[in-house]
Every structure is written in C-alpha cells, then in structure tokens.
Amino acid sequence: MGIIGVGAMGEALLRGLLAAGWDKAEVSLCVRRPERRDEIAASTGCVAALKPAEAVKGRDVIVVAVKPRDVPTVLEQLAGELSDDQIVLSLAAGVRTETYESGLGPLPVVRAMPNTPALVRKGVTGVAAGKHATEEHLALANAVLGAVGSVRVMDEALLDAVTAVSGTGPAYVFLLAEALTEAAMREGLPRDVAENFVHETIRGAGHLLTDTPKSPAQLRYEVTSPGGTTAAAMHVLEERGFRALVEDAVRAAALRATELGGSG
Ligand SMILES: NC(=O)c1ccc[n+]([C@@H]2O[C@H](COP(=O)([O-])OP(=O)(O)OC[C@H]3O[C@@H](n4cnc5c(N)ncnc54)[C@H](OP(=O)(O)O)[C@@H]3O)[C@@H](O)[C@H]2O)c1
CATH class of the missing domain: 1.10.3730.10 (ProC C-terminal domain-like)
Incomplete structure (x- = not known):
C-alpha cells in the first residue's frame, strides 16, 4: 500500500495497520514537507518519500489521505504514474470517485470515509465503489480498512452523511x-x-x-x-x-x- 498524505488520518491508518501486524515494508508513504518526513521517521520508524510517484511504485492500493483541497495537486502529481491493476482508495471528505476517474483515467477508485479511532483499531468506515471498481477491488479496500475497524459498503451518495456522523x-x-x-x-x-x-x-x-x-x-x-x-x-x-x-x-x-x- 502507498499512503499519500500522512497527517491525522493517514497516520491513524498507518499506525492502525502496523498495530494489526502489517510490516513496515508493506507500506510506502508520501509527505510534502521534509519536517513532516522527519517527524514520521522519528515516531513510526517509517521512511516517507516527498514525491507521490515514488510511493506508488509497485503498490496495489494507493491511499489518498490529503485534504480535499489538495486532491487536485495529487491528481496532477499522479497523472500517468498508475496502472489499472492498482486501486485508488480515497479518504478525502466529499471528493467524488468521478473526480479521480476524470483526473487519472479509467482506474478502479474506492472512496472511503473512515474515522480517527482507526488509530486504536476501533474505526468505522463507509466505502463506495467508483465506476471501474469491482467486487474484488472493494474486497481489497475492505481488507485494508477492516484491519483498523469495521467497514460497510454503501452507495456513494450516502458518504457525505457518513462523513458528518462518524467521520466527524x-x-x-x-x-x-x-x-x-x-x-x-x-x-x-x-x-x-x-x-x-x-x-x-x-x-x-x-x-x-x-x-x-x-x-x-x-x-x-x-x-x-x-x-x-x-x-x-x-x-x-x-x-x-x-x-x-x-x-x-x-x-x-x-x-x-x-x-x-x-x-x-
Ligand atoms: N481527520 C479525520 O478525522 C478524518 C476522518 C475521515 C476522513 N478524513 C479525510 O482524510 C483526509 C486527511 O485529513 P487529515 O485530518 O488527516 O488532514 P491533515 O492532518 O492535514 O493531513 C493531510 C496531510 O497531507 C499532506 N499533503 C498535502 N498535500 C500533499 C501532497 N501533494 N503530497 C504529500 N502529502 C501531502 C499534508 O502535508 P502538510 O503537513 O504539509 O500539510 C498533511 O500532512 C481529508 O481529506 C479528510 O477529509 C479525515
């Protein structure tokens, strides 16, 4: 897995996965400031890249955990870097799967709304499939997010309500x-x-x-x-x-x- 944006939610997911037994080598990280890279290295022992392209190479699941306003930049940075055997798992509140599909092409996108109790593996997450995501892709997203709490698949139209109830x-x-x-x-x-x-x-x-x-x-x-x-x-x-x-x-x-x- 590659995590782009290791702030509150990205770090909660990372720590939750490590606590669930994932190996550090199974996760690549990308941050945008060297100071944040140093903080993450000191607190988790994980080394983060400063360019998204470096964190997505050879990864099955690409988690986008930046603020919604930073998603367009990440889409620009990732353009041409992904193939359709990788899935994009977006955690960004409100950002629709079609935004990724129009920015990155016909890739499988799963949109998820987790919450910070993922940090202690007590999260609850709603997930919805984009146009090109299959049951198999949803199962992969479930496997990642299920390691840090419970997961429920739903219609994308319900995810803003989930954001307001459990995300917030x-x-x-x-x-x-x-x-x-x-x-x-x-x-x-x-x-x-x-x-x-x-x-x-x-x-x-x-x-x-x-x-x-x-x-x-x-x-x-x-x-x-x-x-x-x-x-x-x-x-x-x-x-x-x-x-x-x-x-x-x-x-x-x-x-x-x-x-x-x-x-x-
Ligand atoms: N926090 C929650 O409870 C929660 C719950 C559910 C979903 N979410 C969603 O999760 C996403 C992240 O929220 P958050 O609370 O974790 O925000 P956050 O603490 O601000 O974390 C976002 C991180 O992404 C980094 N970043 C921004 N652009 C980047 C880029 N191009 N490449 C690499 N890193 C980049 C930021 O770097 P800087 O340190 O330089 O700003 C920051 O560390 C949001 O879209 C939010 O809707 C959050």
Missing part, C-alpha cells in the same frame, strides 16, 4: 468530554478525577451501546428514575434543544462535505 463523530464526543470535565470541576472534582470519570463513563456507555442489544433510549430509561437526578439533567438538555442542536451540527457537516468535494 469523534469530535462531537470529545467536545462532550471537555464540557463534562469542566462541569465536573465546577461541581468540585479535581481535574484528574474529573477526566478519569468522564473518559471511563464514555468508554463504558460506548460498550453498553455496542456490546448489548439495547437501544440508546432503553439504556437511557434504565438510568432515569422518576423524579431522580438523571431526569433533572435530561429535562435541561431536552428543553434547551439538545437533539435539534445535534441535528443541525450534523447537517452543517454534511453540507460542508459536499462543498469541499466541489459537488454542491
């Missing part, structure tokens, strides 16, 4: 963690205790969501007794429009994904 999703949870920690400190808990209790609560609640068959509503009812403390807290969140706020945030992220891809 960790940030919603981190903001909640920050707010809850500040609130805990306001109630008198020392910072380290507040952080520990908030982080473990989010981890524990996450496990209840994924490891039991219960719905979020059912789990919430179970911690809400009539006239109790949770009921008092829920009343404030509902009255101040928590659900509508979340819906508006997700809508804003989905619209932004579409804008970034230059498709709307």
Whole structure:
C-alpha cells in the first residue's frame, strides 16, 4: 500500500495497520514537507518519500489521505504514474470517485470515509465503489480498512452523511468530554478525577451501546428514575434543544462535505 498524505488520518491508518501486524515494508508513504518526513521517521520508524510517484511504485492500493483541497495537486502529481491493476482508495471528505476517474483515467477508485479511532483499531468506515471498481477491488479496500475497524459498503451518495456522523463523530464526543470535565470541576472534582470519570463513563456507555442489544433510549430509561437526578439533567438538555442542536451540527457537516468535494 502507498499512503499519500500522512497527517491525522493517514497516520491513524498507518499506525492502525502496523498495530494489526502489517510490516513496515508493506507500506510506502508520501509527505510534502521534509519536517513532516522527519517527524514520521522519528515516531513510526517509517521512511516517507516527498514525491507521490515514488510511493506508488509497485503498490496495489494507493491511499489518498490529503485534504480535499489538495486532491487536485495529487491528481496532477499522479497523472500517468498508475496502472489499472492498482486501486485508488480515497479518504478525502466529499471528493467524488468521478473526480479521480476524470483526473487519472479509467482506474478502479474506492472512496472511503473512515474515522480517527482507526488509530486504536476501533474505526468505522463507509466505502463506495467508483465506476471501474469491482467486487474484488472493494474486497481489497475492505481488507485494508477492516484491519483498523469495521467497514460497510454503501452507495456513494450516502458518504457525505457518513462523513458528518462518524467521520466527524469523534469530535462531537470529545467536545462532550471537555464540557463534562469542566462541569465536573465546577461541581468540585479535581481535574484528574474529573477526566478519569468522564473518559471511563464514555468508554463504558460506548460498550453498553455496542456490546448489548439495547437501544440508546432503553439504556437511557434504565438510568432515569422518576423524579431522580438523571431526569433533572435530561429535562435541561431536552428543553434547551439538545437533539435539534445535534441535528443541525450534523447537517452543517454534511453540507460542508459536499462543498469541499466541489459537488454542491
Ligand atoms: N481527520 C479525520 O478525522 C478524518 C476522518 C475521515 C476522513 N478524513 C479525510 O482524510 C483526509 C486527511 O485529513 P487529515 O485530518 O488527516 O488532514 P491533515 O492532518 O492535514 O493531513 C493531510 C496531510 O497531507 C499532506 N499533503 C498535502 N498535500 C500533499 C501532497 N501533494 N503530497 C504529500 N502529502 C501531502 C499534508 O502535508 P502538510 O503537513 O504539509 O500539510 C498533511 O500532512 C481529508 O481529506 C479528510 O477529509 C479525515
């Protein structure tokens, strides 16, 4: 595999794959600044090239993990460098498979939207096939991304919604963690205790969501007794429009994904 752009997401994928047992020799990297190359070498022991063409030679899967605005430059840099037995796996929010197909020719392109928990192999990724990608190409993309979490194949039209929900999703949870920690400190808990209790609560609640068959509503009812403390807290969140706020945030992220891809 070759990874073009080793920032937050590229590095999360790289580290996740190494943690999953991939050998460093199975992955080539490309960054654009020598300082970043040195950072990556120091933190992972992997050597990165400064030119995409060098990182794609002899690789089956070419992962594009640059910001959407940098995709046109990467397409220019890769023009004529790929053959149709290589697949392009794009992680760029909003950028459509047809953008790659018109920039690179009739190559198999798989568009994916992962998230940063890939770093700890707990990612969740939506993938969609471009015009020239077959089941076999999707299976290859699944094999790469499946090493760092769960993968679901879907229609490309749904990927901007996935970007807004799970691609962006960790940030919603981190903001909640920050707010809850500040609130805990306001109630008198020392910072380290507040952080520990908030982080473990989010981890524990996450496990209840994924490891039991219960719905979020059912789990919430179970911690809400009539006239109790949770009921008092829920009343404030509902009255101040928590659900509508979340819906508006997700809508804003989905619209932004579409804008970034230059498709709307
Ligand atoms: N972060 C997330 O949670 C997340 C989740 C899902 C999908 N994504 C997608 O993943 C992509 C990367 O996001 P990110 O958050 O990882 O961004 P990022 O941290 O800015 O990483 C992008 C990296 O690509 C490098 N780069 C840019 N142009 C390049 C080129 N021509 N050749 C080689 N390297 C190049 C940048 O170099 P510099 O260091 O010089 O800027 C930077 O290190 C985006 O398209 C985003 O939509 C991100």
